[in-house]
Amino acid sequence: MxxxxxxxxxxxxxxxxxxxxxxxxxxxxxxxxxxxxxxxxxxxxxxxxxxxxxxxxxxxxxxxxxxxxxxxxxxxxxxxxxxxxxxxxxxxxxxxxxxxxxxxDGARRPVSTAALTMILASLHNLGAKDRLLRRGEWDRRTEWMGRGLTGTTIGLIGLGNTSTDLVELLKPFGTTVIAYDPYCPPERAEALGVRLTGIADIAAASDVVVVMAVLTDETFHLINSDFLAQMKPAARLVNVSRGPIVDEAALIDALRSGTIAGAALDVFETEPLSTDSALIGMDNVILTPHSIAWTxxxxxxxxxxxxxxxxxxxxxxxxxxxxxxxxxxxxxxxxxxxxxxxxxxx
Missing domain, CATH: 3.40.50.720 (NAD(P)-binding Rossmann-like Domain)
Structure with a gap:
C-alpha cells in the first residue's frame, strides 16, 4: 500500500x-x-x-x-x-x-515581471536613491539621474518560456530586443520580433543585458570579463536566473572601474551572498536575496x-x-x- x-x-x-x-x-x-x-x-x-x-x-x-x-x-x-x-x-x-x-507555467509571469522590475529599478537608480534618502543626503539626488527604458536595446541571454513573456511586457516601451540562444528556432524569434545574434553582439549593442538562461556547462561564466569589457559604459546587467552564469569577480571589477554603469542581481555564485561581499557596498548595484519573483x-x-x-x-x-x-x-x-x-x- x-x-x-x-x-x-x-x-x-x-x-x-x-x-x-x-x-x-x-x-x-x-x-x-x-x-x-x-x-x-x-x-x-x-x-x-x-x-x-x-x-x-x-x-x-x-x-x-x-x-x-x-x-x-x-x-x-x-x-x-x-x-x-x-x-x-x-x-x-x-x-x-x-x-x-x-x-x-507557474513561474512564467512572476519571473518576467521580476525581470522588468529589476530593469526599471536599475535604470532609475532606485537603490542609490533609496540609500540617499535614508542617509539624509537629499541634496545629492542630482548625482543619480536615471535613464528611461523607452527606446533602449534589451539583450536577452536565453529566449525561453519566461523570456518570451518579458518580450511581451517590454512592447509598450518601444524597446529593441535582441537575444542570444543557440537553441531557439529562428522562426520563433522572428515571430516574437526578436533578432537572434551572437554573444559578442549582445554585449556591444545592449543598454540592458538580462540573464534568463538555464545554468549548464555551456552557460557557466558566460558573462565573463571579456563580455563585460565589450558592454557600453552606460549599460546595466540584470540576472534573475542563476548566479554562476556570471563571473562575479569579473562583474565586481567592471562595476568598480566604471566599465558598466550598474547591475541588478537576484542570484549569486554562492548563496547566501556573504555579508562582506564587495557588491553590498556599491550604490550602483541592486541586490535581492534570490526572491524578487516570490509573490x-x-x-x-x-x-x-x-x-x-x-x-x-x-x-x-x-x-x-x-x-x-x-x-x-x-x-x-x-x-x-x-x-x-x-x-x-x-
Whole structure:
C-alpha cells in the first residue's frame, strides 16, 4: 500500500506554517489523494522520504544518487516547485524510472515581471536613491539621474518560456530586443520580433543585458570579463536566473572601474551572498536575496503546476513539464504509470 504524496519540509516555517502561503495542495484532496509534509527538513531528499510514495513535491532539497540508495519502490514523479533543476541528478532519476517535473507555467509571469522590475529599478537608480534618502543626503539626488527604458536595446541571454513573456511586457516601451540562444528556432524569434545574434553582439549593442538562461556547462561564466569589457559604459546587467552564469569577480571589477554603469542581481555564485561581499557596498548595484519573483502569484502558480504533475502521474497520464524526457519511453516507467492509479486508490 502506498504512502501519501510527500511535500518537502522546507515549505514550513518554525511554527508549521507554509512560508509560500497557498500553493494549491487542496487540489490533491479534491482528487482524493492523501498528502503529508515530510518529517525532516533535509538538504537532499533521502531514501526514507521517497520510498513507497507515488510522488514528492519539493523545493530546496537536492536529488542525488544517495536519494535512491536501497529504494525498491521509488516515486513515479518528483515535482520541483520552481524552474531550476541544477541540483537534481537527472540521469539517476531516469535510471530509476522517475520523472522530474518543473513549473515553467507557474513561474512564467512572476519571473518576467521580476525581470522588468529589476530593469526599471536599475535604470532609475532606485537603490542609490533609496540609500540617499535614508542617509539624509537629499541634496545629492542630482548625482543619480536615471535613464528611461523607452527606446533602449534589451539583450536577452536565453529566449525561453519566461523570456518570451518579458518580450511581451517590454512592447509598450518601444524597446529593441535582441537575444542570444543557440537553441531557439529562428522562426520563433522572428515571430516574437526578436533578432537572434551572437554573444559578442549582445554585449556591444545592449543598454540592458538580462540573464534568463538555464545554468549548464555551456552557460557557466558566460558573462565573463571579456563580455563585460565589450558592454557600453552606460549599460546595466540584470540576472534573475542563476548566479554562476556570471563571473562575479569579473562583474565586481567592471562595476568598480566604471566599465558598466550598474547591475541588478537576484542570484549569486554562492548563496547566501556573504555579508562582506564587495557588491553590498556599491550604490550602483541592486541586490535581492534570490526572491524578487516570490509573490502570491508565484506561490499558487508553481504549487498548482507541481500538484497537477503529481495528479497526472497518479491518474496514469504523463505529466506535462518533464525535464528528463527519456524516462517517458522507458518500458518500466510506462508500466508503473499504467498501474499507478489503481495502486494509489486501492
Amino acid at each position: 502506498h504512502r501519501p504524496v510527500g511535500v518537502s519540509r522546507d515549505f514550513l516555517d518554525a511554527d508549521g506554517n507554509n512560508v509560500w502561503g497557498d500553493i494549491g495542495l487542496d487540489a490533491l484532496e479534491a482528487a482524493g489523494i492523501a498528502w503529508e509534509y515530510l518529517e525532516e527538513n533535509t538538504a537532499e531528499l533521502t531514501p526514507g522520504q521517497i520510498e513507497g510514495r507515488p510522488g514528492v513535491i519539493f523545493a530546496a532539497p537536492a536529488v542525488t544518487k544517495n536519494t535512491f540508495a536501497g529504494v525498491t519502490e521509488p516515486p513515479l514523479v518528483l515535482a520541483r516547485f520552481g524552474v531550476g533543476y541544477d541540483s537534481v541528478d537527472l540521469p539517476v532519476c531516469t535510471a530509476n524510472s522517475v520523472a522530474v517535473t518543473i513549473t515553467p 502570491d502569484e508565484m506561490s499558487l502558480g508553481n504549487g498548482g503546476s507541481a500538484v497537477r504533475a503529481v495528479i497526472d502521474a497518479i491518474e496514469s497520464r504523463a505529466p506535462q513539464f518533464v525535464v528528463n524526457r527519456d524516462v517517458l519511453t522507458k518500458s518500466e516507467f510506462q508500466a508503473r504509470l499504467t498501474r499507478q492509479q489503481s495502486d494509489v486508490r486501492s
